Amino acid sequence: MIIIDELNKDTEKNTFKIRTFIKRKVQDFKKKGVVVGVSGGIDSAVILTLAVQALGNENVYGLLLPEEESATISTELGARLCESLNVSYEKVPITPILQSLxxxxxxxxxxxxxxxxxxxxxxxxxxxxxxxxxxxxxxxxxxxxxxxxxxxxxxxxxxxxxxELIGIQNVKQRSRMLIQYLYAEKNNYIVCGTTNKTELILGQFVKYGDGGVDIEPLADCYKTQVYALADLLGVDREIIERPPSPDTWSHYTSDEDFYWRMPIQIMDQLLYSQEYALPIEMIEENTELSEEAIDKAKKHIDRVRSAANYSVSPPAICYLDK
Structure with a gap:
């Protein structure tokens, strides 16, 4: 088995399922459309494209939410994407919110x-x-x-x-979500998230920030699968080839430098192998890693997944005796 091929074998079918999911959920919630935070990254580009295909561009609204430390190219790419899809959008800097705090x-x-x-x-x-x-x-x-x-x-x-730094940085994501719900509620829309399966498993999102959305259409797609979707959908090559990043530090920091600590193709193959309990020999052949390196990586993944339980858990409720 070639793991990457297994991940990407159903790309066309996945686009259909995601479009159907978006359309059905908007109808279920009795809303008119979706708001998408457009970051200039691949996940939001794929979501915006599929949302337009599912709902029509008139029912999709893009929000560019830069701040003082955002890369300028992020806003430029996000605006270019919205314009190429003929999606109405607005740039709402969150710098004043952050400065006030x-x-x-x-x-x-x-x-x-x-x-x-x-x-x-x-x-x-x-x-x-x-x-x-x-x-x-x-x-x-x-x-x-x-x-x-x-x-x-x-x-x-x-x-x-x-x-303390993580807490401070997370205010950026939570501020962005504040704005997204402001626009969603005044337009009778829902907020569409962009978190993929790799990020969901590893807790690579902010609770009540980019994780605080109404729907997550990509939550069953590994990051590698998102790249395949982007290729199929014809997403701007500059967006596809740009290293993914939360874009919350003044020096553009890729997810590989902090969250993954390894190439995304390796991370996704390891996550997939855990999901389907693949034998070590197959993992070695696919990743070209030694058994020792694989064991080390899996221990890291297990630690991160354990820490992520807090991020994905709903509020704990105290139930009273009746």
Missing amino acids: DIYGEKDRIIKKTCPEYDPDIHKTSLVLPALLNNDMLNIPSIRLVKDGEIIAENRLKAKDYL
């Missing part, structure tokens, strides 16, 4: 503790983890300082500072 100031103060040389006027920053398959380094996140495109420092974060 002093998100940038708090972030700068934490980074300054870790990197005393940090100057927000000249340095861009990103949060990274060591590549999982290439070394035996500990699972310790670091702040990377970049100046004029070159990495000039990479310092490890203390656990407390890391948690």
